[in-house]
Amino acid sequence: MITLTDVSYAYPDAEHFALEKVSLHVGRGEILGVVGASGAGKTTLAKIIAGFIPHVDGGELTGTVVVDGADVSELKLSDAVAKVGLVIQNPFNQISGAKYDVRNEIAFGLENLGVPREEMAERVAAAADLLGISHLLDTSPYDLSGGQQQLVAVASMVVLRTPVLVMDEPTSQLDPAGTRMVFDVLSALREAGSTIVVLEHKVELLREHCDRVAVIARETVAAVGEPREILADERMTEWGIGATRFTQAARAAAARGIVPDGAVPVSIDEAAVTFGEEVPA
Amino acid sequence: MASTLYMDRNSPIHRLNPVTKLVILVTLIVIVFAIPFWWVAMGVVVLVIVPAAVVSGCGGRLTRIALTILLPIVVVLFIVQGLTFPGGRTALWEWGPLALTTEGLLFALGIGSRIVCLVLASILFVLTTHPGDLLSALTERGMSPKFSYIISSTLQLIPAFQDRANGILLAQQARGLVVGKGLRGRISAMMPLLAPLVLGMFTDVEERATAMEARGFGSTAKRTALTPVPDTTAQRIVRWAMPVVALAAIILPLATGAL
Numbered sequence: 001m002i003t004l005t006d007v008s009y010a011y012p013d014a015e016h017f018a019l020e021k022v023s024l025h026v027g028r029g030e031i032l033g034v035v036g037a038s039g040a041g042k043t044t045l046a047k048i049i050a051g052f053i054p055h056v057d058g059g060e061l062t063g064t065v066v067v068d069g070a071d072v073s074e075l076k077l078s079d080a081v082a083k084v085g086l087v088i089q090n091p092f093n094q095i096s097g098a099k100y101d102v103r104n105e106i107a108f109g110l111e112n113l114g115v116p117r118e119e120m121a122e123r124v125a126a127a128a129d130l131l132g133i134s135h136l137l138d139t140s141p142y143d144l145s146g147g148q149q150q151l152v153a154v155a156s157m158v159v160l161r162t163p164v165l166v167m168d169e170p171t172s173q174l175d176p177a178g179t180r181m182v183f184d185v186l187s188a189l190r191e192a193g194s195t196i197v198v199l200e201h202k203v204e205l206l207r208e209h210c211d212r213v214a215v216i217a218r219e220t221v222a223a224v225g226e227p228r229e230i231l232a233d234e235r236m237t238e239w240g241i242g243a244t245r246f247t248q249a250a251r252a253a254a255a256r257g258i259v260p261d262g263a264v265p266v267s268i269d270e271a272a273v274t275f276g277e278e279v280p281a
Numbered sequence: 282m283a284s285t286l287y288m289d290r291n292s293p294i295h296r297l298n299p300v301t302k303l304v305i306l307v308t309l310i311v312i313v314f315a316i317p318f319w320w321v322a323m324g325v326v327v328l329v330i331v332p333a334a335v336v337s338g339c340g341g342r343l344t345r346i347a348l349t350i351l352l353p354i355v356v357v358l359f360i361v362q363g364l365t366f367p368g369g370r371t372a373l374w375e376w377g378p379l380a381l382t383t384e385g386l387l388f389a390l391g392i393g394s395r396i397v398c399l400v401l402a403s404i405l406f407v408l409t410t411h412p413g414d415l416l417s418a419l420t421e422r423g424m425s426p427k428f429s430y431i432i433s434s435t436l437q438l439i440p441a442f443q444d445r446a447n448g449i450l451l452a453q454q455a456r457g458l459v460v461g462k463g464l465r466g467r468i469s470a471m472m473p474l475l476a477p478l479v480l481g482m483f484t485d486v487e488e489r490a491t492a493m494e495a496r497g498f499g500s501t502a503k504r505t506a507l508t509p510v511p512d513t514t515a516q517r518i519v520r521w522a523m524p525v526v527a528l529a530a531i532i533l534p535l536a537t538g539a540l
Contacts, residue, residue: 052491078500086495093488096496098430099413100287107507109496112426114503121507156496 001164001195002026002049007063009044009053018044020219022063026197031190033206033227034199036216037240042199043089045216046166049197051080068163082113085162087154089169094153095141102128102144103137106156113160127159130185146173154182158189165189166197171205183209204244207231207266215239231266246271286346286407294337294405299415300422301516304523306406311527313398316534319387322394330401339408346404347397355393362389418510426504430493445481449474 007022019041026032036042047053051072054061065072072080088094099105106127110120128134131151136144141152150173157165167186171179183205186196200206206213207227215223215230217239223230230236236243243251246265253259253275265271289295294302309329313322334340362385369382419429450460453473460466493499 047491050495052494056491056494077494078497081495081497081499086491088488088492088495090488093485094492096493097412097489098416100289100411104413104507111505111507112497112500112502114500114505117505117507117509120505124507160497 001028001030001068002197003064003066004048005064005066007048007061007065009048009061010059011044012058014059017219019048019216022221024214024221024224026195028195029190029193030212031186031196031198031210033203033210033213034197034216035201035203035206035213035230035239035241040216040240041219042216043168046086046168046197046199049164050084050086050166051075051077052086055080081162083162084164084166085157085160087157087165087167087170089172091146091149091153091173094156095149100140101138102133102141102152105141105152106159109156109160123159123161127155130158130188131155132181147175147178150174151178151182154185158185163193164195164197166199168199169201170198171200171202179205203231203241204246204267207244215241228266232264246274250274286404287411288337288339288342288408289411290338290409292337292409294333294339294409296511297409298510298512298516299410299418301512301520302406302410303415304520306402308523308527308530309402310399312530313395315527315530317391317395319390319394322398326394326398326401330398330405334401334405337405337409339405343401343405343408347401350404351397351400354396358393358396359386359389362386362392414510417506417508420504421506421510426498430498446474446478449477449481 002025004022004024008017008020010017022045024032034042034045044053047057048061048065049067049072051065051067053059054073055077061073067080068083070079070083072084075083096105096108099108103124106124107120110123115123124137125134128137131154133148133151133155136148136152141149144152150170154167154170157167165186171182174182179202186198187209190196198206198210203213210227212224213227213230214221215233222239223233223235231244232247236247242248243264244266246267249271250259250263250265254261254263259274263274265274309325313325331340334343363381364379364385366382366385366388368388369380369385371383372380373383373386374381416426416429420426450458454460458473
């Protein structure tokens with residue numbers, strides 16, 4: 001569904017590539033988690049997949065970015081956004097500012113695409129229900145908390161029903177319940193056939209919900225693999241991400257001789273097993 | 282956090298189609314600037330704007346905002362024109378080389394009354410018109426969605442700017458910035474805000490542009506609306522009549538030699 005081949009990109013007037021020689025494939029109906037330190041190039045990758053680079057940001061892009069059979073860098077932006085939905089980091093800036101309630105805010109994109117009124121109403125209600133914000137439909141978007149705005153921002157892209165959804169830290173302002181809800185929505189969308197790329201710092205949730213995880217480090221894709229394999233990788237700290245808290249706890253415990261040395265739990269279940277093991281005499 | 286000046290009320294003024302209000306606003310401005318008598322502008326304020334403000338339920342807020350904006354302008358205008366108007370002959374008060382003249386005050390009254398009318402009518406329009414309705418109504422009438430979005434989102438610029446400035450000021454105060462009292466103190470406090478404020482706004486604009494494009498804003502499809510903006514035959518007649526009134530306000534004074 002998404003294939004990047006040898007993609008390099010430099011922002012206008014930049015002396016260095018923001019991303020260099022990136023090759024990546026995401027299959028139809030797959031959720032790919034993307035992790036990396038701040039400034040590693042995750043947002044740049046999101047914009048490349050969504051076609052905003054080079055259409056909006058300009059700069060020099062080489063290589064090919066094929067989404068759903070078409071090279072998005074050669075598509076018109078309006079055609080690219082029909083294939084890829086992009087949720088940006090800051091939900092406040094995703095709010096259009098032109099609508100007086102959440103219902104109309106979620107419908108904004110559908111109005112732009114000329115979707116008939118009856119269909120709009122049905123799709124808005126479905127998206128709001130999916131994100132658990134039906135009770136907010138008559139509220140002004142500017143009277144919402146940051147977390148609620150983030151759910152509205154996600155709903156306003158989900159409602160477009162694009163085959164590919166790219167989400168740049170969609171849970172940055174959410175509490176644990178809201179975070180889990182967004183990831184549950186991602187899983188539901190995958191079941192419905194959507195392909196999803198989610199850029200996220202909460203690596204433990206990626207392990208739970210993603211099919212694969214890609215690591216962006218030193219301006220390129222440093223590793224791609226099964227979530228467990230990536231999270232257990234010794235280079236997590238070197239990549240600027242850091243080991244999961246379960247791995248860190250196991251290492252600290254091993255140093256004190258409490259658990260066997262070399263155990264790398266990356267989830268609470270694995271940690272329970274690790275801490276339940278007897279230390280060899 | 283409110284990001285527009287719009288006040289949600291169910292008044293007849295609020296229920297008017299935004300384009301009708303916009304046409305009336307432009308017509309009033311044309312009238313008071315085409316007929317340069319202070320009593321015309323004040324007549325529009327007393328007979329049109331004040332009743333409309335009362336009916337809309339926005340009179341209190343309109344007064345507060347208008348006083349903040351207009352009071353310094355009007356005071357300075359009267360002092361400067363009253364004391365320095367070149368055609369001033371009839372002195373009302375003299376002190377050394379300074380003379381407050383009737384002609385200067387009348388000139389200030391002419392200019393000031395038009396400014397008051399313009400500002401009050403514009404603020405009332407913003408208070409009673411949601412940017413979203415304005416956007417939809419303008420787009421329905423064939424205006425470029427990008428152009429109408431610029432108009433409607435500009436209506437939010439001032440409160441958004443104010444919110445951000447307050448946030449930066451708080452952050453600066455948390456790091457030891459002391460805000461002095463009086464106008465001078467406030468101006469001094471504003472200086473450290475300017476760089477982060479302006480740079481932050483640039484970033485916001487860029488991000489918002491990306492978000493808008495991601496939601497199909499650049500699409501060439503014919504727009505639809507989830508909530509249609511109400512309109513009536515009477516309002517359509519008013520919208521056609523207003524340009525005629527504006528034209529008459531320009532031509533009649535010249536034709537009758539009133540100017």
